[in-house]
Structure formats: C-alpha cells, structure tokens
Amino acid sequence: MRPVDTGPPVIRTLYAGLVALLAALLVGSSVPQARAAAPPDHVSANAPTAAQQWPGNTPNRTGGKDYFIDATRGRDSAAGTSRATAWRTLAKANATTFQPGDRILLKAGEQWQDQQLWPKGSGSAGRPITISAYGEPSAGRPYIATNGKVPSPFNADGTKNPATVGLTGAVVLRNQQFWEINNVELSNDDDFATDITTGSYVRDGIMVSINADLLKSGEDSVMDHFRISDVYVHNLDGPSHWQKIHYGAVDFQVFGSKGYKAYGTGGYHFKDVRIENNTFENVELHAVQFAFNWFAADGADAGQYDENGKWHEGWEQLWVRTRDLYSRDVYIGHNYAQSIGQGAIQLADTKNMTVEYNEVNGYLKRYDAVSCALYLWAGADSVMQYNEVYGGPNNEYDGTPWDLEYTNFNVTYQFNYSHDNAAGWMAYMGNSSNSVARYNLSVNDNGVLVKNMLSTNYSPTYFTNNTFVYDGADLDYVHDETFLSRVYFLNNIFYNTSKTTETPWYRRTGALRQAVFSHNDYYEASGHHSTQEPADPRGSRADPRFVGDPADYVTGAGVRQIRKAAAHFALREDSPLIDAGRYNPHLGTEDFLGTHLYYGRAPDIGIAEARVGPQVTDPVDDDPVEEETDNRVDLALGRPVTASSTHPGANGTLTADKLTDGDLTTRWAAADDAAYPITLDVDFGANTAFDEVYLDEYTDSGTNPRVRSFELQRWDAGAGRWVTFASRDTGIGHDLTVTGFGSVTTSRLRVALTGQIATEQYTPTMTEIAVYRTGA
Structure with a gap:
C-alpha cells in the first residue's frame, strides 16, 4: 500500500526556523550541555507566540505569591518574589513550602543542569500551586x-x-x-x-x-x-x-x-x-x-x-x-x-x-x-x-x-x-x-x-x-x-x-x-x-x-x-454495504465521522454511516444478536450433578452444579488429592434419550487442559450398574462434542475422568456438561 503523506499537521513558524538555523551556526563542539533540539512539529516548539506570552508574564489570579528563579542572574540569598530578586537554583525552591495560589516561575531560556525540582506544600481547591515560565516570549x-x-x-x-x-x-x-x-x-x-x-x-x-x-x-x-x-x-x-x-x-x-x-x-x-x-x-x-x-x-x-x-x-x-x-x-x-x-x-x-x-x-x-x-x-x-x-x-x-x-x-x-x-x-x-x-x-x-x-x-x-x-x-x-x-x-x-x-x-x-x-x-x-x-x-x-x-x-x-x-474509508453512495448492517445498542450513537446512528432501513457496515434514507432518531434492537446462540434444548441444563471430588477453595464456589448452569464463565474443580477415576453424575430425573454430549474444560493464562482420557456411562437401572457407551483417550480441551454412539436412553449420565495429561500437575477443572437430542 502507498500511504498518502499529507505532511506535518503544524508548520513551524519562520521565526522558529531562523532561530534553529542561527543556533546551529553559533553552537560549537566546545559548548557543554547544549539543550535538546526543539520538539517535533506536532506541537509548538520552544516558545509561545508574542500574543500568548509565558504564563508568568501575566498577573497571578489565584491569590498567592509569585517566586522567580533565574539560573544565570538569580541569587539564592535574595527574596525570590520579583524578577530582580530571583533565586538561582532549584534547591532553593526545594527547601520552600509553598502555599495555595503560589507560582514557581522559571525564566525562559535558562537551564538547570544536574538539578531536580521538588517543591513542598499543597494548594487548595481553586488555588493550585503552579510551576511555569516567565520571561522573553521568544526564549525557549x-x-x-x-x-x-x-x-x-x-x-x-x-x-x-x-x-x-x-x-x-x-x-x-x-x-x-x-x-x-x-x-x-x-x-x-x-x-x-x-x-x-x-x-x-x-x-x-x-x-x-x-x-x-x-x-x-x-x-x-x-x-x-x-x-x-x-x-x-x-x-x-x-x-x-x-x-x-x-x-x-x-x-x-x-x-x-x-x-x-x-x-x-x-x-x-x-x-x-x-x-x-x-x-x-x-x-x-x-x-x-x-x-x-x-x-x-x-x-x-x-x-x-x-x-x-x-x-x-x-x-x-x-x-x-x-x-x-x-x-x-x-x-x-x-x-x-x-x-x-x-x-x-x-x-x-x-x-x-x-x-x-x-x-x-x-x-x-x-x-x-x-x-x-x-x-x-x-x-x-x-x-x-x-x-x-x-x-x-x-x-x-x-x-x-x-x-x-x-x-x-x-x-x-x-x-x-x-x-x-x-x-x-x-x-x-x-x-x-x-x-x-x-x-x-x-x-x-x-x-x-x-x-x-x-x-x-x-x-x-x-x-x-x-x-x-x-x-x-x-x-x-x-x-x-x-x-x-x-x-x-x-x-x-x-x-x-x-x-x-x-x-x-x-x-x-x-x-x-x-x-x-x-x-x-x-x-x-x-x-x-x-x-x-x-x-x-x-x-x-x-x-x-x-x-x-x-x-x-x-x-x-x-x-x-x-x-x-x-x-477515506467512508462508503460511496452506490456501496452495497449501506443499510446492510444490524443495529445493536453497543454500536453507540454516532460513527467515526460524528454522524448520527442511523439513517435508512438499518445501520451501514464499516466505520462511517451514510446519510441515506430517513433518520432513525430512537433505534430499537428488535432482533437481538444475543439470541442467535445455540437454540437447541440442553437436556442437562439445571439438572443436579454429583462429583466424587470437589475442590474446597474459591470460597466454596467450585461445585459440580456449575457444570449444568449453562454458563461457561463458572466452573467445577476436583480437589488436589482427587483419585482417578473422578466421576461427575448428572441426574435427569427420568429416562432421557440423547445422542450428543458436549464437554468443556476450563483454561486461563495459567491453566491448561488436564484430562487425557474419559468415559461416558449410562445408568442401567435393571442391572444396578454403570455401562460405558463411549470413551476417548485424546483429551477434552475446549468444545468437545462426543457423538457416534447412537441414541442412549437413561435417567443418569456419568462422565468418568480416567486419566490426566502427564505434563499436568493439578487435577481437572471443567465449565460445562451439556446433553442434546439431535435426532441424527
């Protein structure tokens, strides 16, 4: 791509350019501690315009005293309260506790090498203490x-x-x-x-x-x-x-x-x-x-x-x-x-x-x-x-x-x-x-x-x-x-x-x-x-x-x-993206260019809204995107879950009921000393037919997937025992959907975690167990 460089946003004044040229001609290599070059053109260089003056050249309107510091002609033994009696060093200011409304004014064009400014005291509401400049408008x-x-x-x-x-x-x-x-x-x-x-x-x-x-x-x-x-x-x-x-x-x-x-x-x-x-x-x-x-x-x-x-x-x-x-x-x-x-x-x-x-x-x-x-x-x-x-x-x-x-x-x-x-x-x-x-x-x-x-x-x-x-x-x-x-x-x-x-x-x-x-x-x-x-x-x-x-x-x-x-990236009037978007309250009220949202049948796609069609003054989200998630019925949602092991930490919130609450931000965790197999039993309350089981482990910046192998089991009420109908040794991780076992009918489902990934130190933690009947 070829960016179009429109040039610097602010053109430095001719005066500043002449000053810089003169400085380059006058400053030799023998001059120590030369000041830095002027700031970039994006802001004012070293001095305000003559009309602006330095703030210290205007009266103090906060009711305090003005203190002046001049690194060349000042004297620390002086009073400091006028230009003629200016202090010389920052140390003098550092030893002073200033009062509300006071101003500490440094002379423009002066330098304080190897010094630090730490004045003491605090201002008050409406009467701040100020550090600023005074002197010649043309000085830096x-x-x-x-x-x-x-x-x-x-x-x-x-x-x-x-x-x-x-x-x-x-x-x-x-x-x-x-x-x-x-x-x-x-x-x-x-x-x-x-x-x-x-x-x-x-x-x-x-x-x-x-x-x-x-x-x-x-x-x-x-x-x-x-x-x-x-x-x-x-x-x-x-x-x-x-x-x-x-x-x-x-x-x-x-x-x-x-x-x-x-x-x-x-x-x-x-x-x-x-x-x-x-x-x-x-x-x-x-x-x-x-x-x-x-x-x-x-x-x-x-x-x-x-x-x-x-x-x-x-x-x-x-x-x-x-x-x-x-x-x-x-x-x-x-x-x-x-x-x-x-x-x-x-x-x-x-x-x-x-x-x-x-x-x-x-x-x-x-x-x-x-x-x-x-x-x-x-x-x-x-x-x-x-x-x-x-x-x-x-x-x-x-x-x-x-x-x-x-x-x-x-x-x-x-x-x-x-x-x-x-x-x-x-x-x-x-x-x-x-x-x-x-x-x-x-x-x-x-x-x-x-x-x-x-x-x-x-x-x-x-x-x-x-x-x-x-x-x-x-x-x-x-x-x-x-x-x-x-x-x-x-x-x-x-x-x-x-x-x-x-x-x-x-x-x-x-x-x-x-x-x-x-x-x-x-x-x-x-x-x-x-x-x-x-x-x-x-x-x-x-x-x-x-x-x-x-x-x-x-x-x-x-x-x-x-x-x-x-x-540059607004849409032309013939763009197919005009009125092709979808309203949602998270769009806010205006686009990048300050245009009201929105005009026409629907918001536009992209960063700029075209003023095409009538203005919709009070948009309503009558088609929430949040409702476009998986609308299938989760047969395990809200059903009770019993775990063979539960971690006691996190103020008791890592319980098995989090596995069927439909919320991927909550989780269950096994205790640190849990013995395998770790079992998670979902009670449907009645015989339920399903052909798909969804499992999800919890991870974050310090938590990896931990399950290496597991089995899915149904409760056989007649035999009084658990029967395995699916198993995996390739882990769970995120968003694992287990299918291919046909249709299973049972009143209880067991997820038996049978093995841990060898490189993992801690026991499993999961966010969800979901069960579906797809009819496949």
Missing part, C-alpha cells in the same frame, strides 16, 4: 536537565525504599495535591549509549506519587487536582528490562511496601487529573503512565477469587476494584509521543477516564519484553477515542496499538486509527466485562487482528463497525488463540488487499467457537475466500466501494485531523 522553555542525578528507589536487597521511591523525576511531587505544571522542558539521562543494566536506576520526567507508608494517621490518601500541559520531555533513558517500578515522561504512581490488605479501602488514588498538549520523545519506559499500584501485588497472597470462583493472580489487580482504589476523573488528551521504549501510554487502576487525540509514533523501541501502545489495565467506565498509533514492532506476544486488558469493566475503544503496526491490531486478555471496540480503523496492522484471550470474561465482548484493511499474505491471523467466552462481531469490514492469499482466520482448531459473526463484509481482492471464513448467514462478500483507494490511505495528517483518514 525553561529547561531542567537532571541527567540521572536522582536517588535509587530500591534498598540494597532489591525491595522498594519508602524514603526514596517516587523521587526519581526531574520534577517530583509526593503526597501533595492541587498542582499545575506547564511550559517547561525536561530531560533525565540522555546517555542512551550506556546501557543501564542494574535495578538501581529509574528515571522520570514528572513523577507524582502517593507513598502510603509516609502518610500519617488521618492524613488524606486521595490526591486531588493535577494539570500537566505544554510540557516537553525528551531523552529519558532507563533500564531496558523490568524494574518492578514503572517510569516515564509523566508518571503517576501509588506506592506501599506492604501487601494491599494492610491499607485502607476507598483511598490511595488520584482524582481530577488532566495531562494534555505535551510532547514526549525518546523516553523510557512510557510517555504517560498512570496509577499502577504496587502494594506487593505480585505474590500468591495478593491473589483472590472473584464472585464466580475464578482465581485472579495478584498482578491482575481485581483488588483495586473490590477495595475501591481506582484513581478517577482523568483526562489524557492531545499528546504526541515518539520513539518510546515500551508501551507509550500505559494506564491502570483508573475509572472515569477519557483518553483522546493522542498520537503515538513508534513504541516498544528498546524494551526487551511485551506491551502495547495505548491501553488501560484494571480500569472501569473509561473510553479511548480519536487516537492514532503507528510504527509498532513485530512482536510475537502483545505489541499491538490497543489492548482490551485484564480486569477491565465497561471500557470502550472507539474512533481510533492505527496503521502500519507489524504485531497486529488489538490484544485481548479476558477477565473483563462489557468490553467494546467500535468504529475503529485499522490499515496494515499485519500481525494478529485480535490477539490472545487468555481467560474467560464476565460478559460478552463486542467488536462492531470496525474496518480492517490488511494484506492477507502478510497477516498472521485474524485470531491466534481460542475465544474462551462469547464475542460478537457485527457490521465489520474485513478487506484483504492480497491478490494471492486468502485471509488466514485462525491457527487453532475451534478458535472461533465462542465468536458470533453477523452482518460483516468479507472482501477478498483475489476473489477467493478462505475455507476458515466464519459462518455469517447475513454477511456480505461485496466490494465496499470506499470513497478513497485503500492503497492510498492517509498518514501524516496529525491526530487533530484524524477524521480525514477515516473519511
């Missing part, structure tokens, strides 16, 4: 180059040090609130040539932390109101392997050295945070990292069972939800991130979050493990929209632009544009509820479109009205693992540009077992369709007839013009 942002001169957050034994953890930024705030930071430039170790290989170093641009161990009894554990804007953070080196502490250009974290159960509930979080209009370049690990809580969360004691008896490892952080430790009311928007070491915008433990209009240009550039470009982990009630991601790695595991991560509740990805990401489109983990990905555009994300799924979900996931344009010869798969819970694909376009290779849909038998495809369009440029293509009785195989040539997709327009890229 004030520049703090900390150069790695920060304390180690670890003790000698590798544990976190409560005295120093969180003090690793060029700018630091700890257990402080009501702060605003803007119009500064930051770096913290630009020596990428020297690899940091020990766990003693962590670097941040801005580090805002809650240290639970240092809060005194009765102190507020909720830190309120932060504004970070118009900040340029660059050249922030760090270790290229996992440190058990996240770090990045802007980093919000909660720390505690004890297990999370040692702390209270309903606290230890941030609220009312806005991170916007910033530029991040060449930073580790992240551009923005939010509220990952490390309360000894990685040990066995940190795990817990959920209400369905599912075990969550501590790192899955279900405890953030059950103890109400979510940060909340967070906005992250209009940021540009380039050449990020790991995941660019890595968010966690937050609810009521909006993440929009962020652009990520290259991620996972240096880190030696897995991550994704922009995603929320263990969050709730949040939306990611109008973001653009490109330049991702070719990664076998995650590596995708987006990620429907573990332990998310009501998280939506919509109106996002990703292109040219070699690992694929969306990672998908499980253990979540009401995950929705709708009206997203993916072009040349030629890895795995929907990647992973390592655990079951609490409720179905919806992929609706997305447009996928890919090269089938380069694509790995649409899905690489096995969907473990119900997933709905509605009104999507799967557009394969390859003229030689059909779409590779999956690599594992039964991968799409829980996927329902309805009203999707499957276009193959070759004219040949894969035998793996899913059944979709009301789907289409037509050319969508996009407005633009799919080969000439839009790049370089910038995230502010993201709808320009989307409009």
